[in-house]
Amino acid sequence: MSGAPAKSLATLHVLRSKIFETTYNPTNARNGGKYLRKSLVGPAMLRYYPPQLNLKTLREAVPAIGSLMLPEEKQRLQDVERKKMLGKGPPKKGESMFRQLTNAGEGRRATMKGKKK
Numbered sequence: 001m002s003g004a005p006a007k008s009l010a011t012l013h014v015l016r017s018k019i020f021e022t023t024y025n026p027t028n029a030r031n032g033g034k035y036l037r038k039s040l041v042g043p044a045m046l047r048y049y050p051p052q053l054n055l056k057t058l059r060e061a062v063p064a065i066g067s068l069m070l071p072e073e074k075q076r077l078q079d080v081e082r083k084k085m086l087g088k089g090p091p092k093k094g095e096s097m098f099r100q101l102t103n104a105g106e107g108r109r110a111t112m113k114g115k116k117k
Helices: 006-019 033-037 042-048 055-061 071-086 097-102 108-115
Strands: none
């Protein structure tokens, strides 16, 4: 007893994929269909976690609030001002200890370039 011919089985697979709206993949190549059929996780996660409210979004929503600031941010700004008064703040951009010591009008790269020769 012999089975059905291969050609008729192939046409049967093609018809079955058309009827049941599945992909016809005769070579069994990987195509990611398993993951494409799964439902997306994103909408469920957005429903589970409520939107976070922070000061930036609050300022954008209600501009009449003005300068509402976190206490940590206020303390940080006060610390920066205190350090600047003591001369221990961050240097200005492009200003380094080397430049202050040499009193050069040029940047560090330009002075080092001249020393190579």
